[in-house]
Amino acid sequence: MLVQDIMQSAVVTTDAHVRLADAYQTMIDHAVRHLPVLDDGALVGVITDRDLRDATSDLHPSPIQAHAPVREAMSADPITAGPLDPVEEAARLLRSKRIGCLPVMEGADLVGIVTVTDLLDAVTRLTGLSKPGGRVAVSLPDEPGQLARLTGRVAEEGADIRSVLSYYEDETRSGPEREPDADEEPPSRLRIILRLDTINVRPIAASLRAEGFDVVWPVEKPGSDT
Amino acid sequence: MSATLLYSNRYLDYDFGPEHPFSPVRQRMLLSLLDALDAPVDAPEPPLATREDVLSVHTETFVEQVEAASDGTPPARARRFGLDTQDVPVFDGMDRAARALVGGTVHGARMLTSEAARRVLQLGGGLHHAQAQLASGFCVYNDLSVAIQHLRDAGLHVAYIDIDVHHGDGVQALHYADPGVLTVSLHESGRYLFPGTGNVHEMGEGAGEGTAVNVPLEPFTESASYLDVFDRVVPYALQQFHPDVIVAQCGADAHFSDPLADLLLTTQAYETLFRSLLDLADDHADGRLLLTLGGGYRPDATVRIWTLLALIAQDRDLPDAIPDAWRERWEDERGDPLTPTLHDPPKTFDVPRRDRVVEQNERISKRVLEMAAPKWY
Numbered sequence: 001m002l003v004q005d006i007m008q009s010a011v012v013t014t015d016a017h018v019r020l021a022d023a024y025q026t027m028i029d030h031a032v033r034h035l036p037v038l039d040d041g042a043l044v045g046v047i048t049d050r051d052l053r054d055a056t057s058d059l060h061p062s063p064i065q066a067h068a069p070v071r072e073a074m075s076a077d078p079i080t081a082g083p084l085d086p087v088e089e090a091a092r093l094l095r096s097k098r099i100g101c102l103p104v105m106e107g108a109d110l111v112g113i114v115t116v117t118d119l120l121d122a123v124t125r126l127t128g129l130s131k132p133g134g135r136v137a138v139s140l141p142d143e144p145g146q147l148a149r150l151t152g153r154v155a156e157e158g159a160d161i162r163s164v165l166s167y168y169e170d171e172t173r174s175g176p177e178r179e180p181d182a183d184e185e186p187p188s189r190l191r192i193i194l195r196l197d198t199i200n201v202r203p204i205a206a207s208l209r210a211e212g213f214d215v216v217w218p219v220e221k222p223g224s225d226t
Numbered sequence: 227m228s229a230t231l232l233y234s235n236r237y238l239d240y241d242f243g244p245e246h247p248f249s250p251v252r253q254r255m256l257l258s259l260l261d262a263l264d265a266p267v268d269a270p271e272p273p274l275a276t277r278e279d280v281l282s283v284h285t286e287t288f289v290e291q292v293e294a295a296s297d298g299t300p301p302a303r304a305r306r307f308g309l310d311t312q313d314v315p316v317f318d319g320m321d322r323a324a325r326a327l328v329g330g331t332v333h334g335a336r337m338l339t340s341e342a343a344r345r346v347l348q349l350g351g352g353l354h355h356a357q358a359q360l361a362s363g364f365c366v367y368n369d370l371s372v373a374i375q376h377l378r379d380a381g382l383h384v385a386y387i388d389i390d391v392h393h394g395d396g397v398q399a400l401h402y403a404d405p406g407v408l409t410v411s412l413h414e415s416g417r418y419l420f421p422g423t424g425n426v427h428e429m430g431e432g433a434g435e436g437t438a439v440n441v442p443l444e445p446f447t448e449s450a451s452y453l454d455v456f457d458r459v460v461p462y463a464l465q466q467f468h469p470d471v472i473v474a475q476c477g478a479d480a481h482f483s484d485p486l487a488d489l490l491l492t493t494q495a496y497e498t499l500f501r502s503l504l505d506l507a508d509d510h511a512d513g514r515l516l517l518t519l520g521g522g523y524r525p526d527a528t529v530r531i532w533t534l535l536a537l538i539a540q541d542r543d544l545p546d547a548i549p550d551a552w553r554e555r556w557e558d559e560r561g562d563p564l565t566p567t568l569h570d571p572p573k574t575f576d577v578p579r580r581d582r583v584v585e586q587n588e589r590i591s592k593r594v595l596e597m598a599a600p601k602w603y
Contacts (some may be wrong), residue, residue, distance in 0.1 A: 132355065132362045132395060132421030158312050198312050199355075199363040200247055201390065201422040202485050217418055222446060222490065223482050223577040 003090050004083035006122045007104050007112030013038050014070055021066040024052050034101035036110055037074045043103055043110050045074035081104045081114060085130065087122050091113050128163030133195040135216040136205055139169060142188040150192060153211055157204045160197040166190050191216070227344040227513055229539035230343040232334055233257065234268040236326035237350040240366075242315050247486065247523040248364035253350060255529040256536070262552040263426070263533070265542055267349065274334035275325040275372065279332055282379075283371040283400050289321075292366060296321040308361035324366040327351045331369035332376055334516045338471055344513045345504070346427055347539045349532075352475040352520030354394040355421060363392065363420060364521075370475060371400040372514060377471055378406055385469035385511070386410065387460060390477025390520040393424030393440065397475075403434040408467040410460055412452070414480070414487050415442035426594050429601065436601030439463050441594055444583040445488035448575060449495035451584045452480070455591040456499065462595065464510040466602040470506045475479035476500070477520025478531035482575065485559060486523045493570045496531045500538045526564050533568065544568060562576040 012030045014023045016039040023035060027049055037045040047070055055064050055073035064072055081102040083091050090102055094116060104112035124130065136154075140146040147166070155160060169189045196204065205215045238250040260267055276517040280289055291309060294301040298318040300310035310316050327350050334346035353361035354370055370386065374397070377384045386401075388394035388411040394453075401407035430438040441459055443452065463474075478496070480489040507515035517539060522528030530548075537544055539569070546567055553564045577583065 126427065130421050132423070134359075134420035135418050135422070154376070160311070194423065200313065202488055218488065221488055222577050223573060 001087045002085060003081050003085045003102075003104055003114055003182060004112070006087055006118045006125075007083070007114045008118065010214060011036060011103075011110055011113050013110070015039065016044055016071040017069050020052055020056060020064070020070060020073055021069045022080070023047060023070050023081070024049070024065065024066075034113065034115060036078070036103045036113060037070055038110070040073075042108065043070070043078065043080070043105065045076045046078040046101065046103065047074040048100060050189065051075065082106070083111060087119065091119050095117070117170055126163065127165060127193075128195040131162055131197070133162045133197055134199055134201040136194045136201050136208070136215065137198060138192045138194070138208065138212040139216050140190045142168070142190050142191055146190070147192065150208070150213065151194075153208060154194065156209055158218070159204055160198055162195040165193040179203065197198040203223075228380070228541050229345040229517070229536075230334075230337060231267050231269040231347050231349060231510070231536065231540075232272050232350055233267050234271045234330060235347040236271075236274070236323065237330065237580050239319055239323035239550070240327055240350075241315060241323070246315070246364075250520075251560070252522065252525050252528050252532075253519075255525055255551070256349065256532050258556075259529055259533050259548070260536055260551055262549045262557035263537070263545055265537060265540065267545060269349070272330040273577065274322065275332055275367075275369075277325075279372050279376075280325060280328060280367050282309060282375045283358065283368055284356075285359040292321045292324065292361070297600045307359055308367075309360075313364055313566060314361040314366060320366060321590075324353075325372040327353065328367050328369040328372050331373040331516070331518055334518075335373035335376040335473075338514050338516060339377065339382070345515045345539060347517045347536060348519070349377060349536070350391065350519055352477060352518040353474050354388060354390060354397045354477075355392070356396045357399055362396065366398065368396050370394075370397050370473060370518060374401060374473055375409055375475070378404065382406075382438045383468060384408070385464055385467055385548075386511050387472060387474045387503065387506075388412070388477075388520075389480065390475050391480040391484065391489050392420055392477070393422075393442075394475060395421045396422045398423075398428065398438050398440075401434070402438060403432040404432055405433045405437055407434070407468065408437045408439070410439040410441075410463055412441045412443065412456060412459075414445060414447070414489050417442070419487055426590060426597060427450075429598065436598055437467070437575040439598055441591055443489065443590070444586050445589055446490055446575075446580075446583055448490045448577065448583075449492050449581075451587045452489065452491055453495060453498055455587050456502065456548065457517060458591045459594055460502075461506060461509075462507055463598070466599075469511045471514040472503070472511045473516045473518075475518055475520045476532070476535055477501075478522030478528040479520070481522070481531060483524045483527045484522065486521070490575050492573055493527070493530055493534060493568070497534050497538065497541045497544070497569070501581065504538065518598055525560065526562065527570075530565065530568055530570075577581045
């Protein structure tokens, strides 16, 4: 998934010379918190609702007035992304620079903007949540071919995979999943979360277990033996 | 007040095949058990729903796909509409069978609007996953939404209560923006379980904001915690909403023995829930109540739970024992042992981290109310 797949491409902008009060009105009118700032058509900065409030606050040691130009309160030389950057790269950039948006540039042209909200929407899409489905979680040894084996087996069961998520397991596990053995040397394992197009995941889980897969969810229900 | 029961042998045609969990054997066993308990179902046969009934909530394109699939061969684009999938395989006569179920539920709604009945139990239906143009989770046509739409067209405010273990996503989506329909769903969290939705943040949209209430429960939730959450949320929501009528989907798949989900309710909990539904209808909707069946995939438990429902809805006494002859007959036919009593024998569960389950459910139910309350005033 690339930045161009999740960015907002009708970008609301402001100009370096407009008054802060007008920039604030623009944010309210369009229900946005981030405005790329242009000067003579070129991107020169980014201003956020927080920049505006901080710069004009009585608490600020030297507050500026609401009629001051945007240029005085914006962050200059903003960090930008490209439309072909992977979304995880955009997420890492936002996180490491502690910022809330990335203007998306194609050469000198502003073609979009990506905010934290867009990345949250991307998470929803990546998990396949927009379509109904049930989950199976499997712990795989971190070796070539394991995931192919898993998805191959699921396909043989006739289930359609809506999404595949994976991450490296660590010692902390949450939820009602089983606890790891405390004495166990933690080997490198990959947790795979499959969202399948079925309400009935237990038969698939049983078949995966019979093939030797370490199925973390679903588990046996307490009392299901009687 | 006793319930009017609705049933037709045509419901048995909604059959995805012998290996499929959503099996009409559950209704055959239910009817024969009620018979054996001297509470036979003597119900007038409701008419088939018309195509127009179905089109009140489904799109023309979708209905055409279902019709085209009803000779048992799926049209080319069927899968895009959720048909010809593992959960909703196509079968001969599918459109007609699905309309039979819709017909019963909407007939129940018509009996309420014409005041021919106050309390109706439809012994079928509850297909709460079906969406405007998507068959899903064993559900082709959404009988509940067609019935709710009929009640709405008659000018009534409808509260929908869904105790199936899966989120009532189809009903919620079809009435999401309607301020005249309150949907309340208690279900196992979508974090693991199908369909994956039903988060507390889903609260309705536009004019309908605040009229969707979702209570996602932890896997391994037991009866006490479930009933506690139900009592915290449901009466309060109804009190704020002032419904004219309550529609309830009574899926039995939150039972501890159900193979499709992970909650641990007992039949005793279901008895309490069913009595609560009747009381809530009396207290908040002048007794007007339409009850349907729903999920439930362990016939031994499902049939006993729905028998409880039918007996309680008719204000009948509950027997302790299941007649031996009935048990032997169905054990022979099905090959699985059946519980000899109407209720589960006493049962305790060894639940890992029970405190966390209870605490999380409590927290979620409080959050639901905190988030919804400001929208209700």
